[in-house]
Amino acid sequence: MYAIPLGDEGAELRPLETWHAEEFLANLDRGREFIGQYIPFGSRATDVDSARSTLQRYTDMRAADTGSYHGIWLDGRLVGGVLTLNFDAAAGNAEVGCWLEPAATGRGLITRAMRVLLDWVVEERGIHRVEWVAASGNVASLKVAERLGFRKDGVRREAHEWRGKRHDLEIWSLLAPEWRSARDAHKDR
Numbered sequence: 001m002y003a004i005p006l007g008d009e010g011a012e013l014r015p016l017e018t019w020h021a022e023e024f025l026a027n028l029d030r031g032r033e034f035i036g037q038y039i040p041f042g043s044r045a046t047d048v049d050s051a052r053s054t055l056q057r058y059t060d061m062r063a064a065d066t067g068s069y070h071g072i073w074l075d076g077r078l079v080g081g082v083l084t085l086n087f088d089a090a091a092g093n094a095e096v097g098c099w100l101e102p103a104a105t106g107r108g109l110i111t112r113a114m115r116v117l118l119d120w121v122v123e124e125r126g127i128h129r130v131e132w133v134a135a136s137g138n139v140a141s142l143k144v145a146e147r148l149g150f151r152k153d154g155v156r157r158e159a160h161e162w163r164g165k166r167h168d169l170e171i172w173s174l175l176a177p178e179w180r181s182a183r184d185a186h187k188d189r
C-alpha cells in the first residue's frame with residue numbers, strides 16, 4: 001500500500017478502493033451540499049452499498065485504464081480526492097476532477113494532490129492534453145485550475161443542467177510542456 005505525503009500537515013494521497021466505502025460515504029455525508037453545488041459527484045452514493053458501487057465503477061475504469069481515483073486523508077480521515085476520467089492514453093487526452101468536504105478546503109490540499117496526479121498523468125502516462133471542466137460559477141474550482149497552469153479554452157454555453165438550472169461549462173486545458181513549465185516554476189519558489 002502506498003501513500004504519498006502532501007506537505008507536512010499530516011495529509012496524504014492514497015488509491016481509493018471499494019473497501020473504503022464506509023469512509024467515502026462519511027466524507028460525502030459531511031460535504032454533500034457543498035460538493036453537489038455544481039456537479040452530481042457522489043449523489044448516487046447514499047448508503048454503504050451504493051458508495052461501494054461508485055468506487056467499483058472507478059476500480060473498473062482503472063482496470064480498463066480509462067480512469068483513476070485517489071483519496072486525500074487528513075490526520076487519518078478521508079476528506080476528498082482527485083480523479084482522472086475520459087482517460088485515453090492512445091490519443092494522449094485525459095480529464096481530471098476533484099472534491100473536498102468543506103472543512104478541508106482553503107489549505108491547498110487539492111492543488112498539492114493535483115500536482116502529484118498531473119505529474120503522473122503527463123510524465124508516466126504520456127498524456128499530452130489534460131482537461132478541466134467546471135461550471136462558470138464554480139469559482140473555487142476554476143481558481144485551482146488556473147493556479148496549476150491550466151488555460152481557458154472556451155465556454156460551452158448552458159451545456160450543463162443541474163438542480164433546475166442550465167450552467168455554462170468552462171473548458172480549461174493544460175498541455176504537457178505547459179505542465180512542465182508550471183511545475184518547474186513552482187519548484188523554484
Ligand SMILES: CC(C)(COP(=O)(O)OP(=O)(O)OC[C@H]1O[C@@H](n2cnc3c(N)ncnc32)[C@H](O)[C@@H]1OP(=O)(O)O)[C@@H](O)C(=O)NCCC(=O)NCCS
Nearest residue numbers: 034035098099100105106107108109110111133134140141
Ligand atoms: C474545487 C475544490 C476542491 C477546491 O477546493 P480548495 O480548497 O479551494 O482548493 P485547494 O485545496 O487547492 O486550496 C486552495 C485554497 O487554499 C489556499 N492555500 C493555502 N495554502 C496553499 C498552498 N500551499 N497551495 C495552494 N493553495 C493554498 C489557496 O490560497 C486557496 O484559497 P483561495 O481559493 O481562497 O485563494 C472545492 O471547492 C470543492 O470540493 N468544491 C465542490 C466539488 C467541486 O465542485 N469539484 C470540482 C468540480 S469541477
